[in-house]
Amino acid sequence: DRASAHTSSPFCWTAERASSEPDASDCKSFVGGHDDVLGWARAFCSPSDAPAEVESSLVDDGHSSDHGYEYDLVVIGGGSGGLAASKEASALGAKVAVLDFVKPSPAGTKWGLGGTCVNVGCIPKKLMHGAALIN
Structure with missing residues (x-):
């Protein structure tokens, strides 16, 4: 199989x-x-003219509308782009929520806000490159 x-x-x-x-x-x-x-x-x-094989149905996700949270903008992703967008929107007076999820790696890494670039990509690489040039 x-x-x-x-x-x-x-x-x-x-x-x-x-x-x-x-x-x-x-x-x-x-x-x-x-x-x-x-x-x-x-x-x-892809769009199709054929009738659907199975009728769609919603799966209960536990959402409750009585949560009391109200935001003007919800940013999905706490990487450098998401943080910049949320910071600018907040500076313009918007009430902003930033959602970010990182599944811990097998080694236990739990980095979150800042995203790949800030935590394990561009910024650490530039820091190591700069340190190598100093020596």
């Missing part, structure tokens, strides 16, 4: 049930690796 023999990453499959964690035993159909997934997404998202 293609799913168990697939060795490159990332790979994708469709599941019988919606869940927060992937479960190979719940695999309905294996989509494939990068190129296969792009092809599947293009086919899945």
Whole structure:
């Protein structure tokens, strides 16, 4: 079977049930690796005149409208772009929320606000490059 023999990453499959964690035993159909997934997404998202095979239904996500939070702008991503946008919007008087999530790495890295560039990319690289030039 293609799913168990697939060795490159990332790979994708469709599941019988919606869940927060992937479960190979719940695999309905294996989509494939990068190129296969792009092809599947293009086919899945392309407009069609054919009637839908299955009627769509919402999955309860636990959302409650009585949370009491009100924002003018919600920025998704706490990288340098998201932080710059939220800072500018706040300076213009908007009430802003910044949402950022980083799944801890196997080594336990839990960096968050600042994104890849600030925490593990551009900025640390420039710092190491600058330090090398000083020596």
